[in-house]
Each structure stands twice: as structure tokens, then as C-alpha cells.
Amino acid sequence: MKHDLSICIVTCSVSDSSVSRAASRHAHKTLSGLVQSLYFFDADENPPLRVDSRKIDGVSKEYVSLYDQASSSDAVLLCYPIYCYTASSTAKAVTEILGPALFRKPVATIVAAGSLRSHLACGDLMLSMMFEQETLCFPKSVLVTEGDLEDSVFTEEASRRLDNLCRDFCDFSSRLKGFWEK
Secondary structure (H helix, E strand, O other), X not given: OOEEEEEEEEEOOOOOOOHHHHHHHHHHHHHHOXXXXXXXXXXXXXXXXXXXOOHHXXXXXXXXXXXXXXXXXXXXXXXXXXXXXXXXXXXXXXXXXXXXXXXXXXXXXXXXOOOHHHOXXXXXXHHHHHHHHOOEXXXXXXXXXXXXXXXXXXXXXXXXXXXXXXXXXXXXXXHHOOHHXX
């Protein structure tokens, strides 16, 4: 069953061998069978992002386009690495720029880290989005590590976790569709 949803997927890794980018591609494949439309944005394929007081007015056209896509999407999936038990600087910068586009919008996270002990690190960014933009953060997240990949493909268990997140996030977002427009 396809949901009448548009989802914006944003991958925030700038590493060549990125586990979070691999997870975003897996999610894209899964979501393509679940929703009407997808937009995919890879920070590594775009100019570096710096945040200052100008916010969206001070960024490149690629990030303005991302902002427009996130604004018009029904939901956003953020995929990013965890470094030193916190979200990457790119993920923080992207959510800062997207700020108003995330107002009362469902957002889910897939994070990649070197350690399973990093699973709570996505909470920092989620709290910031909830308090600053009233973002409707999906209460389930998936943490993947290099150990979840075998020959650049996710293990059956990791694939199951990623697929379940995508399905559950679609259900969650469908129920909240239009709330952010109020």
C-alpha cells in the first residue's frame, strides 16, 4: 500500500565510505515502494554549508532548493553520522538552515556510529528541533555501524530494522499529514 506522502531524505555525511549514506540509500529504496514521491539530498554532493545569522539567505542555491523541498514535503528523514557522541556538524548545520521548514513536520533519524554506545546521541538534535521548530520527531531511530554491512550491503537484521523504521515512519507521517500546515 502506497501512502499519499512526499518524503525528503537528507544524508549529512561528507565521508566517502559513509555508513549513514548507505543507510539513506537503503531507506530510499524501501520508501520508493511506500510513498508517492521522494526527494534525495546528499550533502557530500553539494557545496560545504556554513551557518551564520543570515540563515537561509546566506546559503548556496542547492541548500535553498533543499529548504524548498523540505518545506513542501510531508515528512523528512535525516541520515547522519555520530562523532564523539553527538550529531555531525553537517547535520547540525542542515537542521539549523532547515529550521522553519521543519515546523510541526514529522522527522525521523537514521544514524551511523562506530559504537553501539552512541545510540542516544540523536537525542541532542531531536530535542533542538522539538524546542526550536516544534518538529514532530519520530520516537524511533535506527543506529547502524560498519558491523551491520557485509560487502557494502546491510545484514538481514540491519535491513529489517531500517525497513521497519521506514514503514512505521510512513504510518506516523500519514496520520499527521497536514498538521504542519495549520
